[in-house]
Amino acid sequence: MGHHRKALRTTAVGAVSATLVAGTALGLAPTAQAAPNPIRFVDITGDGGTVLKANVVTPAGADGTHRYPLLVMPTSWGLPQVEYLAQAQKLADSGYVVVTYNVRGFWQSGGEIEVAGPPDIADASKVIDWALAHTPSDAGHIGMAGVSYGAGISLLTAAHDKRVRAVASLSGWADLIGSIYSGRTQHVQAAALLDGASVVTGRQSAELRQVFDDFYASNLAKEPELVAWGKKRSAATYVDQINKNGAAVMLANAWGDTIFPPNQYADFYEKLTGPKRLEMRPGDHATAEMTGLFGLPNDVWKDTERWFDHYLRGEDNGIDREQPVQLKSRSAGGYEGYPDWKSAGATHRKIALAGTTTIRTNVNSGADGGVVFLSSILDQVAQLPPMASIPLLPRRWAAVWQSEKYATAQQVRGTATLHTTLTPTKESGTLVAYLYDVGPLGLGKLVTNAPYTFHGRTPGKPFGVDLELYSTAYDVPAGHRLALVVDTVDPLYIEHNPSGAQLTFSSPANDPSYVSVPLREQ
Template structure:
């Protein structure tokens, strides 16, 4: 308990230092009030509310706390919004800190809690019931999307580093992600009360069993399967995500955005889970929160700030301060350039990436053995890239070709701009029924140093004959300088993932295979 109280005190000091340095805040708002909200099943949700001091009805915003955090999380942004004319309610999700109940992992009770928060806001504040929105970071972002699909009173929603498909997040491409799962479970055990169901799901996850049950459990917690309800309710939906999110991979959010028929906006930037938005929680100027305020102002305050006339997709390329806008996902890439994987040969067993020839080849390697190519550390590596501009690196000659396949393009005569989702088609002849490969796309400089652009795993089970995999790599925006090359590495082990390989078992990669690069 001492640890919890101390951590809470540190969090309170950090998150409230910025907002309360503005002397004018007390005059403009009611100040924060701490409240208990009684959920539909009788448990207590801890919350705080702040409102404009001016009389009359005001638009409202509900903030749902992130996994492991509490309603103190949004104090800086809540005060800014209250000063702009919003009634703002923030609450701690059930099962965490001093809110009651157990962690339901965005289950039906969590969705009901969001509606209870709407009820409380209408009953206890001067909010305009026709102008209420909901937003959240990470866990709060996922719950916000689900809530908007189930409660038509929510007229605007913002998901920052949230998810659309929990099953894909946990084991997309049939590959489990232990680092992300360990982090979430550790936080839950430290500052929360996991439910028996959550503990059982995670026990099965670690043991690799009951996959079908987990899939069904996850579907009920995934707005992807409530897209019709979300579209029918027609809230204005804003999605913010990082290309390198290691907890909720980005493509599920791109797919969700593409299937929305509501007012919508998608903003993508370099970084990892919640790293793009986090500085704004301290009141520091941040482009995500600036966009969020503008989105809410237009859709809840009816301000004519130009949001409705702006392109709906905003990309921030890696290693650049540029901001690019597009009308939709389909307008991002001007062409898709197919690069065929040639036969690995020569003393270094390196294949070419080049024009399609349809050639057949094979490359035999030992599976289940790591190489120097890897995706880094969950939450750390991509987060550091956001701060330093340096992604995970590899010296390509150090990648053992006995344990990987390597392909390299010609040098770029001019700069090339990768924009969108690269896709790999790869032939596989397995010697074991189960296996995993991981594909890494690199920007290769003249010294042989590769900068990781994007990567993804895929696994198979019960294979008895040769087959092909079609793997979509995470969406990205990356500029390859003139004189550099594109490199593709395919190996079979990475600390980010549980692989299905038998260590040392032979695995044959085969052609014709190719890489489709989306270029602007």
């Protein structure tokens, strides 16, 4: 397993290198065409004297006699300071001063990578200080926006700096541990991608290197430290402060985000009490925002600008009167508006997981969640999610339950949940649950999945398992079935099944097993 993880990290470094070279060109291309607004490349002194490389875009004709709303945009993980220039130009055209900066530890900025730790939040406040002193920006109208890493830093800054009045957090996280360690399972491909990107484009701190090493090694002795490290870097930890400060928060994510799955964003959204908006679309991590970084028309960036126009410029554009939850199905159709998250899947239909089934471990049954980025991008552009032939899945390594055929289309919206009783033969283990849309020929298209790991259990003693699968929006056609498949190996995750272990699933009469599927009201 150790050699496999090393190879995976090496592959990730190569893949990330190619991606980041393309991303750099992506950020530069739009600005080469036309730059009507003045751009300055500047050095900003961050927390502790660390130099942050930044650029400033101001509205054309700004002469210091008028103040403009300020937008501060921290870069994504591994991308250079030119990442947002196309959008910065558009926003400056609309009357904003825009400051984008490379976060500490990456590219030409100084310092080491802190993973949205306290120095990163202090840096964001220092950038605001600098902008107020050196640009025609308005101290009473400040917003932050970012993609991925920049999204997380923007949310965290809103919790710690009352000057931030509006945030657009795009493809970000609110719960870091709930993202890369959900179900107490290491999301190894996601971690390897982040690790590889930071090796290629930045300087890891000793703390970050140790976190990655302990993560890959499944060092349970360090698990409490990992959880504490992640909580300090999660906006969900500071939701009360965000609510107290009153910033207007827009969250946008993709259903297939393999770095920051959508569940943690939806949970966080429900806890916000101020002005808020949640948008979910097909795609993977940051792919929904990508065309906007080229300067092309893009729904996410359009709504981001509308959000700031209303909450920073006071424009009556109607965004505050729209349904605050906007979802787009992976299957087809336009946006669906809901008053809150739970209303999206207002009806729940249970599929019984009857009988007793035992599976062996350590072998990939053929059901899996695909490959980070590639699978969800194929789903986004061609509606081709990972597939499996359900009748051909080997029952020695995969447990399978199916619903009846549905007479009408089933519009899955929200978070499916699994409840079952598990009896292991070893004290530790991992299972991965998959929900498939199964057509007449038995071909299953992946609707959603999630991993679950346990430690310290008594062999032979049953215990209850409750698992949230990743939130999604997917339309199951009439005449199809839903199938729940459970196996123990998936390339997306690290497994914890000792050699020769077996898992038995049962459905006691007093505690029946089921998967509950949230459905849109027809």
